[in-house]
Amino acid sequence: MTGPGNHTDYPLLLWPAAASHAATHVDYLISAFTAVTLLLTVPIFIAITYFALVYRAGRKVERGHTSDRNVKIEMSWMLIPFFLTLGFFAWGAQIFDTAKHPPGNAMTIQGIGRQWMWKFEHPGGQAEINDLHVPTGQAIVINMISQDVIHSLYLPAFRVQMETLPGRYTQVWFQADRPGTYRMYCSEYCGTDHSVMNGQIYVMTPGDYEHWLNSAGSSISLAGGGKRLFASYGCTGCHGAASTVRAPSLAGLFGRPVPLASGGTLVTDKNYVRDKILNPDHNLIAGYKQVMPSFNGVIPEDEMIQLMAYIETMQEVQP
Amino acid sequence: MSPSDAVLRDPGTPRITIDRPADYLHAEHTLRSWFFTTDHKRIALLYLASITGFFVLGAVAAGLIRLSLLVPNGQIFTNDTYNKLFTMHGVIMIWFFLIPSIPATFGNFLIPLMIGAKDLAFPKLNLLSWYIFMGGSLFAVVVLIVGGVDTGWTFYAPFSTTYSNTYVIPALLGVIVVGFSSILTGLNFVVTIHKMRCPGMTWFRMPIFVWTHYAVSLIFLLGTPVITMALILLVMERAFHIGVFDPRLGGDPVLFEHLFWFYSHPAVYIMVLPGMGVITELVAAFSQKRVFGYKFVAYASIGLASITFLVWGHHMFVNGQSQLASTVFSFLSFAVAVPSAVKVYNWTATIHKGAIRLDTPMLYAMGYIGLFVLGGLTGLFLATLAVDAHLHDTYFVVAHFHYIMVGGTMLAFLGGLHYWWPKFTGRMYPEAWGRVGAFLIFIGFNVTFFPQFILGYLGMPRRYHEYPPEFQLLNVLSSAGSTILAVGYLFPMVYLIWSLWFGKRAPANPWQAKGLEWTTTSPPPPHNFLRTPVVDYEPYDYAIKAREVG
Numbered sequence: 001m002t003g004p005g006n007h008t009d010y011p012l013l014l015w016p017a018a019a020s021h022a023a024t025h026v027d028y029l030i031s032a033f034t035a036v037t038l039l040l041t042v043p044i045f046i047a048i049t050y051f052a053l054v055y056r057a058g059r060k061v062e063r064g065h066t067s068d069r070n071v072k073i074e075m076s077w078m079l080i081p082f083f084l085t086l087g088f089f090a091w092g093a094q095i096f097d098t099a100k101h102p103p104g105n106a107m108t109i110q111g112i113g114r115q116w117m118w119k120f121e122h123p124g125g126q127a128e129i130n131d132l133h134v135p136t137g138q139a140i141v142i143n144m145i146s147q148d149v150i151h152s153l154y155l156p157a158f159r160v161q162m163e164t165l166p167g168r169y170t171q172v173w174f175q176a177d178r179p180g181t182y183r184m185y186c187s188e189y190c191g192t193d194h195s196v197m198n199g200q201i202y203v204m205t206p207g208d209y210e211h212w213l214n215s216a217g218s219s220i221s222l223a224g225g226g227k228r229l230f231a232s233y234g235c236t237g238c239h240g241a242a243s244t245v246r247a248p249s250l251a252g253l254f255g256r257p258v259p260l261a262s263g264g265t266l267v268t269d270k271n272y273v274r275d276k277i278l279n280p281d282h283n284l285i286a287g288y289k290q291v292m293p294s295f296n297g298v299i300p301e302d303e304m305i306q307l308m309a310y311i312e313t314m315q316e317v318q319p
Numbered sequence: 320m321s322p323s324d325a326v327l328r329d330p331g332t333p334r335i336t337i338d339r340p341a342d343y344l345h346a347e348h349t350l351r352s353w354f355f356t357t358d359h360k361r362i363a364l365l366y367l368a369s370i371t372g373f374f375v376l377g378a379v380a381a382g383l384i385r386l387s388l389l390v391p392n393g394q395i396f397t398n399d400t401y402n403k404l405f406t407m408h409g410v411i412m413i414w415f416f417l418i419p420s421i422p423a424t425f426g427n428f429l430i431p432l433m434i435g436a437k438d439l440a441f442p443k444l445n446l447l448s449w450y451i452f453m454g455g456s457l458f459a460v461v462v463l464i465v466g467g468v469d470t471g472w473t474f475y476a477p478f479s480t481t482y483s484n485t486y487v488i489p490a491l492l493g494v495i496v497v498g499f500s501s502i503l504t505g506l507n508f509v510v511t512i513h514k515m516r517c518p519g520m521t522w523f524r525m526p527i528f529v530w531t532h533y534a535v536s537l538i539f540l541l542g543t544p545v546i547t548m549a550l551i552l553l554v555m556e557r558a559f560h561i562g563v564f565d566p567r568l569g570g571d572p573v574l575f576e577h578l579f580w581f582y583s584h585p586a587v588y589i590m591v592l593p594g595m596g597v598i599t600e601l602v603a604a605f606s607q608k609r610v611f612g613y614k615f616v617a618y619a620s621i622g623l624a625s626i627t628f629l630v631w632g633h634h635m636f637v638n639g640q641s642q643l644a645s646t647v648f649s650f651l652s653f654a655v656a657v658p659s660a661v662k663v664y665n666w667t668a669t670i671h672k673g674a675i676r677l678d679t680p681m682l683y684a685m686g687y688i689g690l691f692v693l694g695g696l697t698g699l700f701l702a703t704l705a706v707d708a709h710l711h712d713t714y715f716v717v718a719h720f721h722y723i724m725v726g727g728t729m730l731a732f733l734g735g736l737h738y739w740w741p742k743f744t745g746r747m748y749p750e751a752w753g754r755v756g757a758f759l760i761f762i763g764f765n766v767t768f769f770p771q772f773i774l775g776y777l778g779m780p781r782r783y784h785e786y787p788p789e790f791q792l793l794n795v796l797s798s799a800g801s802t803i804l805a806v807g808y809l810f811p812m813v814y815l816i817w818s819l820w821f822g823k824r825a826p827a828n829p830w831q832a833k834g835l836e837w838t839t840t841s842p843p844p845p846h847n848f849l850r851t852p853v854v855d856y857e858p859y860d861y862a863i864k865a866r867e868v869g
Contacts, residue, residue, distance in 0.1 A: 013777055013789045013790070013792075013793075014773060014777075015777075016776065016777045016778050026705050026706065026708075026709055029703070029705060029706060030700070030706055030776075033699075033700060033703065033706070037696045037699075040696075041692050041693070041696065044663060044664070044667055044688070044692060045689060045692075047667050047670075047671075048667055048670060048685055048688060048689075049685075051667070051670040051671050051672075051673070051675070052670060052675050052677060052681075052685065055606075055670070055671070055672055055673050055674065055675050056674075056675050056676070056677070057607070057674040057675055057676045058674075062672075063672045063673075063674070070612075073668075074612050074615050074661070074664075074665070077660065077661075077664045078657055078660060078661055078664075079657075081656070081660055082653070082654075082656060082657050082660070085653055085656060085699055086653060088699070088703055089649055089650055089653045089702075089703060091703075091705075092649065092703030092704045092705040092706055092707075093646050093649060093704050093705075094705075095704070095705035096636075096642070096645070096646075096704035096705045096708065097642065099705065099708060100642050115482070148477075148481075148482060149475075149477055149478040149481075149482050150475055150477075150478065150572055150638075152637065152638075152711075152712060154712070154713075154778070154780060156709065156777070156778025157778075159705075159708065159709035160708050160709065161637050161708060161709070161711060161712070162637050162638075162639075163637055163638040163639060165566075165572060165573065165638070165639055166477060166565075166566045166567070166572060167566025167567070167571070167572070168566070168639065170638075170639045183778065183787060185778070185780045186780070187711070187712040187713065187780040187781075188475075188712060189402075189471050189473075189475070189478075189712075189781075189782040190478060191402070191469065191478060191482060191483065192398050192399055192402065192469070193398055194398075194402075194782060194783070194784075195393070195398065195780075195782070195783035195784040195785045195786065196398075196785055279569075297567075
């Protein structure tokens with residue numbers, strides 16, 4: 001088992017733990033790139049040292065037949081390394097593409113960054129601070145937002161990080177393969193206690209994870225909490241099924257194209273819905289009069305997460 | 320001992336008639352003649368003294384940072400003090416040392432000499448640039464030391480606009496003011512290079528040093544206004560709550576990252592290009608050989624200055640920038656490798672079959688090539704999307720840019736300083752001490768920064784005051800290296816000052832180098848040349864000489 005607790009056993013640590021196949025893949029890329037780099041540079045270092053010694057001023061060596069330009073040579077040492085390295089551009093872009101597209105069956109965990117702690121909320125409503133428990137063999141998406149400044153969630157064991165922005169959701173995903181305890185950091189400088197805004201990520205077998213979920217306890221799931229908030233903030237008054245106010249129905253909202261009053265359409269996502277709740281006069285929807293009050297400064301981020309979870313379930317209930 | 324020497328050593332010596340016109344250093348002696356001079360050479364020395372002072376302050380901050388990182392639990396300084404220290408180090412080193420370093424000193428001194436001009440095109444504007452620079456930088460440095468700022472040199476919003484409780488606005492104002500000095504210097508160089516070349520000095524007879532400064536001046540002119548505007552917007556948001564970057568005020572924090580890096584990536588080339596120019600001069604002079612592929616190297620300078628405006632997005636692969644944008648920026652960043660590779664391979668080819676002398680400037684040049692290659696190639700790692708997702712904002716990045724800026728710019732600065740020291744001062748530096756210093760700096764630098772590549776790969780984030788205990792050994796190694804580096808820096812500081820009084824008198828051309836600056840006396844007369852030079856030969860006209868030696 002590799003974990004921060006064990007790292008101290010090795011005074012000189014030279015290779016980071018890899019907790020996912022994707023992390024191992026990144027390591028292959030870096031190793032191969034390092035090899036090519038050495039192939040391109042070691043000859044230069046040897047040549048410079050060799051020339052400097054052999055062609056010392058005053059030494060009698062053959063210096064004839066030098067030219068001060070040779071277009072063929074110049075083009076080849078310009079273009080060959082370029083095309084060689086382009087392979088690594090493509091390889092890196094391909095891994096990055098995978099890292100941007102989580103599989104459809106991924107489980108979403110909500111994350112909130114704030115000066116100077118991380119809060120995570122599991123779908124069942126279990127919340128944890130500066131710790132994150134995840135099961136192996138399951139793709140995990142962390143959907144996160146910041147309450148204040150820019151943070152960044154960095155999980156070196158998975159070779160991924162993503163900035164946690166205020167005012168906008170960002171996502172990072174990974175699929176853990178090796179149970180263990182790994183480090184988790186904030187990698188974007190965020191003020192006084194930036195360097196202690198970190199914690200542990202506990203990768204567990206699915207059985208252990210189930211066990212942990214049960215022991216962590218939660219009276220209500222995220223969506224359940226969101227349903228309560230939906231009522232208590234008065235959303236039901238207009239968006240509810242029995243409402244008499246002409247407001248768009250929220251059922252099946254996510255991923256749906258919405259026609260805008262200004263022309264054009266916009267595909268809804270969490271960022272759009274969040275922005276609509278805080279700033280209803282943004283992106284007016286065609287066919288509706290703007291009568292919704294702004295909830296800017298009223299709904300904190302963790303309640304917003306619950307509301308989103310609830311609105312997402314409305315999609316499932318009403319096809 | 321020459322007559323003027325005797326006068327300097329013993330004021331009691333009766334005046335001796337000097338058989339040549341006084342050089343620019345001895346033409347006048349009053350303070351006024353320094354602070355109100357319009358001589359580009361004296362202004363260059365004013366810059367040299369100022370940026371050396373800033374370098375010392377920035378280096379002290381770096382030393383304190385390395386001291387703090389000896390222990391993982393951060394008990395040497397408080398977290399706020401540590402944050403202020405790295406901000407001080409970054410702001411001073413980047414804005415007040417590295418950006419002006421080579422252009423404002425060597426560029427100022429040498430461009431007119433290298434193109435056979437009497438001075439820059441606008442001598443008074445040149446002096447004004449220095450006053451603007453000093454006004455802004457001294458103000459900001461006092462703020463950084465007395466009050467402290469904890470935003471990092473990057474000033475990311477909304478931390479800098481809403482959440483930091485330190486003196487952000489005064490520091491920003493200082494940096495904004497200094498930007499105008501860059502713009503004026505760039506303008507002066509561009510006009511000078513276009514209009515002041517002596518008869519026969521065609522574009523393709525100019526030394527590469529002048530080409531790289533032309534490229535840098537374009538970045539000064541086109542890039543600096545953008546950072547000025549971005550920083551003014553920061554001040555407006557912080558002071559008047561005008562929402563630009565803070566989402567609570569309706570702004571977008573990623574917008575600041577775009578504006579910031581649109582300038583600050585090209586700024587890397589403000590630091591790198593002049594260094595490349597210096598190294599090209601050194602490699603040619605100490606190989607006694609024409610620069611290989613002169614035109615390619617000249618074009619590569621302009622190419623770098625152009626492409627550098629198209630790669631800023633590689634600082635934002637992990638911040639919510641669209642995947643398409645990130646992929647395009649990654650590709651363009653790989654393209655930067657082309658002109659950089661041209662330079663490195665051409666230097667190597669220049670050394671081939673030369674008549675090489677390993678004097679101090681050449682040692683710095685060879686160190687530079689090695690460190691710059693390592694810094695550049697680790698840059699390619701960071702330009703690779705999936706690799707950056709791991710290494711972004713870790714110590715790998717810290718090591719990478721120190722290889723470029725210290726291993727690159729700083730070594731070029733020191734190499735150039737030794738090479739042109741006889742021209743600047745009329746004195747030789749002590750060669751043996753110079754070589755020892757160069758070795759110490761090279762070794763100290765690598766011991767300091769190579770472990771940081773490993774730390775970053777292991778996942779240690781940058782700007783961390785406290786860190787996990789498993790990283791301590793590599794951090795201690797890095798701190799140990801920084802003490803060697805510090806001793807290395809002390810060497811030139813001490814012996815160069817010593818040489819001002821006790822160094823050997825320098826001949827006009829101690830290195831048998833080509834280039835118009837070596838055709839005039841050391842130090843040059845106030846107007847550089849007694850007679851306007853006429854050029855009827857190609858640059859780096861070493862070929863014949865090399866054959867004779869061989």
